[in-house]
Amino acid sequence: MSVTTDTLAIHGGEPAVTRPLNHYKGAAQVGEAEKAAVLEVLTAQSLFRYYGPNLLEKTAAFETAIAAHLGVPFAAACSSGTAALRMGLIALGVGAGDEVIVPATTFIASVNAVVTQGAVPIFAEVDEYLCLDPAAIEPLLTERTRAIMPVHLNGVAVDMEPLMAIARRHGVAVLEDTAQACGSAYHGTKLGTIGDVGAFSFQLEKNITSGDGGLVVTHDEELYKRAVKYSDQGGQFPIQAAVCVTSWAVRRISARTCG
Numbered sequence: 001m002s003v004t005t006d007t008l009a010i011h012g013g014e015p016a017v018t019r020p021l022n023h024y025k026g027a028a029q030v031g032e033a034e035k036a037a038v039l040e041v042l043t044a045q046s047l048f049r050y051y052g053p054n055l056l057e058k059t060a061a062f063e064t065a066i067a068a069h070l071g072v073p074f075a076a077a078c079s080s081g082t083a084a085l086r087m088g089l090i091a092l093g094v095g096a097g098d099e100v101i102v103p104a105t106t107f108i109a110s111v112n113a114v115v116t117q118g119a120v121p122i123f124a125e126v127d128e129y130l131c132l133d134p135a136a137i138e139p140l141l142t143e144r145t146r147a148i149m150p151v152h153l154n155g156v157a158v159d160m161e162p163l164m165a166i167a168r169r170h171g172v173a174v175l176e177d178t179a180q181a182c183g184s185a186y187h188g189t190k191l192g193t194i195g196d197v198g199a200f201s202f203q204l205e206k207n208i209t210s211g212d213g214g215l216v217v218t219h220d221e222e223l224y225k226r227a228v229k230y231s232d233q234g235g236q237f238p239i240q241a242a243v244c245v246t247s248w249a250v251r252r253i254s255a256r257t258c259g
């Protein structure tokens with residue numbers, strides 16, 4: 001459902017969620033609309049985003065809708081929040097020997113994504129909300145610092161204004177780990193859209209869920225293209241033209257196979 005006010009329910013605003021919540025936040029909201037949407041995909045056999053017998057393009061529709069909701073021009077869905085973090089790091093050019101500043105308190109996936117790139121996580125102190133403390137960043141910067149990864153834990157925003165000021169002053173990229181905070185905002189701006197790249201998770205326990213799943217968002221077309229290319233074998237399907245050519249090729253191959 002959608003709410004029409006930014007006033008929190010605890011302050012008298014319209015509740016965004018009316019059914020009881022449990023630990024499995026997104027899953028707890030699964031209802032008839034979700035069941036119908038899944039059945040529609042199964043019935044059409046539209047199980048892959050780029051081609052298939054009756055392509056419904058649900059993933060593309062989701063990307064368009066969530067990009068509009070978040071207020072960004074570019075959104076790329078992927079298989080998990082961890083994949084989204086890796087796509088973000090690669091898009092930003094983070095590689096072996098680079099340093100990435102991460103909060104000392106987070107889920108291990110934030111750090112693992114950095115390590116998987118061969119980069120070095122540099123742990124920064126957290127504030128009273130358990131979020132990366134901007135005041136802890138500057139002493140940790142070196143000539144090898146390539147990115148800062150604020151993690152918005154439990155829907156709570158990192159104090160992004162001073163963090164972005166430091167990042168811009170030192171020419172360091174910002175990758176927001178928004179896995180736990182899809183829909184939260186910082187002074188009216190949706191989290192994940194303030195830094196250079198935002199990474200989201202749709203794993204079972206997240207605010208919205210597809211069981212597993214992830215998303216990369218950015219305002220920067222080049223970063224988007226780099227992330228998408230990495231997510232699918234160098235970009236075999238990233239543009240519509242490629243999709244058309246591939247669908248055509250698949251039809252030709254099926255025709256040949258069927259004789």
Ligand SMILES: Cc1ncc(COP(=O)(O)O)c(C=O)c1O
Pocket residue numbers: 080081082083106107109110151177179180201202203212213214
């Ligand atoms: C802060 C944080 N970052 C990253 C991830 C990784 O997301 P996923 O489990 O979808 O790979 C999670 C998931 O629990 C998370 O909580």
